[in-house]
Amino acid sequence: MNKKYINENLFGKRILIMGGAGFIGSNLALYFQTFHPEAETIVFDHFRNEEKFENGNLKFLGDYRNLLNFRGEIIAGNINSSQDLNKIRDIRPNYIFFESAISDTTVKDQKLMIETNVNAFKNILYIAKDFGAKVIYASSASVYGDSISPQTVGFEEPKNIYGFSKLMMDQTAVKYSKEYFIDIIGLRYFNVYGRNEYFKGKTSSMILQFGLQILNGSAPRLFENSNKIFRDFVYIEDVIQANVLAMVGFGKTGIYNIGTGKARSFQDIADILQRELNVNLGNIYIPNPYVEQYQFYTEADISQTSMRLNYRPTYSLEKGIADYIPEIKQIFKTYGKI
Numbered sequence: 055m056n057k058k059y060i061n062e063n064l065f066g067k068r069i070l071i072m073g074g075a076g077f078i079g080s081n082l083a084l085y086f087q088t089f090h091p092e093a094e095t096i097v098f099d100h101f102r103n104e105e106k107f108e109n110g111n112l113k114f115l116g117d118y119r120n121l122l123n124f125r126g127e128i129i130a131g132n133i134n135s136s137q138d139l140n141k142i143r144d145i146r147p148n149y150i151f152f153e154s155a156i157s158d159t160t161v162k163d164q165k166l167m168i169e170t171n172v173n174a175f176k177n178i179l180y181i182a183k184d185f186g187a188k189v190i191y192a193s194s195a196s197v198y199g200d201s202i203s204p205q206t207v208g209f210e211e212p213k214n215i216y217g218f219s220k221l222m223m224d225q226t227a228v229k230y231s232k233e234y235f236i237d238i239i240g241l242r243y244f245n246v247y248g249r250n251e252y253f254k255g256k257t258s259s260m261i262l263q264f265g266l267q268i269l270n271g272s273a274p275r276l277f278e279n280s281n282k283i284f285r286d287f288v289y290i291e292d293v294i295q296a297n298v299l300a301m302v303g304f305g306k307t308g309i310y311n312i313g314t315g316k317a318r319s320f321q322d323i324a325d326i327l328q329r330e331l332n333v334n335l336g337n338i339y340i341p342n343p344y345v346e347q348y349q350f351y352t353e354a355d356i357s358q359t360s361m362r363l364n365y366r367p368t369y370s371l372e373k374g375i376a377d378y379i380p381e382i383k384q385i386f387k388t389y390g391k392i
């Protein structure tokens with residue numbers, strides 16, 4: 055069996071994917087099931103219900119449909135409940151991939167954001183210490199705000215409570231990796247796109263949202279000046295690569311940027327999609343309502359990630375979109391619009 059990314063035999067290892075019904079978590083769960091069937095992969099997630107934030111978006115975005123092909127154990131629980139976290143102790147994990155969070159960057163409830171993204175994480179680290187588990191967790195490029203590009207670890211300026219919570223998460227990781235003597239690896243994802251993000255709804259990537267608009271026969275709806283708004287868009291395959299590389303070897307504790315190392319504009323996305331789909335529908339430009347807390351230029355400095363994790367992104371925006379288009383077409387056929 056081609057193990058892809060690492061050659062380790064993970065026989066007898068228990069890999070816990072927290073937030074495993076969400077976009078990135080479900081991709082990790084399915085990766086381990088496919089490429090490391092010798093390991094036991096377990097998913098923990100709150101799963102969606104009717105609860106909503108004040109912005110009208112669902113509180114929990116995990117969805118069983120991301121896991122239709124998953125054959126491992128599944129645990130439903132809330133990371134904010136110590137009773138639910140006890141279910142993790144029964145698992146005795148060797149590796150914890152921590153993807154569960156409020157991933158919606160427009161949520162304003164500061165207390166809930168800190169409880170979920172920072173305090174619950176500390177409780178996970180406490181459990182990891184008891185089992186000597188290695189922790190690989192999701193941080194975010196939102197910690198950088200509009201700090202100078204390419205963004206580098208150590209130069210953070212969060213512009214909203216989400217970015218602040220991720221920065222506090224990183225500080226918690228640094229503190230407890232020293233105190234508990236466990237490997238804790240933080241991955242600061244930039245803008246991730248790819249399969250299994252449909253259930254994020256309005257918080258899914260603009261690659262999917264523009265793609266569905268175009269397939270619907272409409273011009274993509276971009277914020278004004280989108281040719282001047284740059285992000286480092288990273289394809290899900292490269293994000294999986296980074297997570298898997300982080301789990302092997304010792305002494306990799308630290309915080310790493312996960313992007314392509316190249317900033318591209320939102321206009322580039324719309325143009326590449328129209329080219330790939332062989333249409334020319336023009337563009338609709340709308341005012342940006344988030345201007346005060348928006349990031350206008352992100353580009354990951356991935357030098358440390360390449361050096362210490364051996365991470366090599368292999369998907370340019372063109373290649374990622376081309377790979378993703380069959381899935382976007384399938385989503386359009388099944389669900390239509392977001």
Ligand SMILES: NC(=O)c1ccc[n+]([C@@H]2O[C@H](COP(=O)([O-])OP(=O)(O)OC[C@H]3O[C@@H](n4cnc5c(N)ncnc54)[C@H](O)[C@@H]3O)[C@@H](O)[C@H]2O)c1
Nearest residue numbers: 073076077078100115116132133154155157192194243246
């Ligand atoms: N997708 C991106 O572009 C991106 C960029 C930077 C960082 N991140 C981070 O990566 C991680 C995964 O993001 P994603 O895009 O897969 O988002 P997602 O919302 O699809 O996944 C998060 C999962 O966590 C679960 N969850 C939320 N609150 C929970 C709780 N209280 N208890 C248990 N489970 C809970 C949700 O049900 C969901 O399945 C998050 O930490 C997010 O902040 C994502």
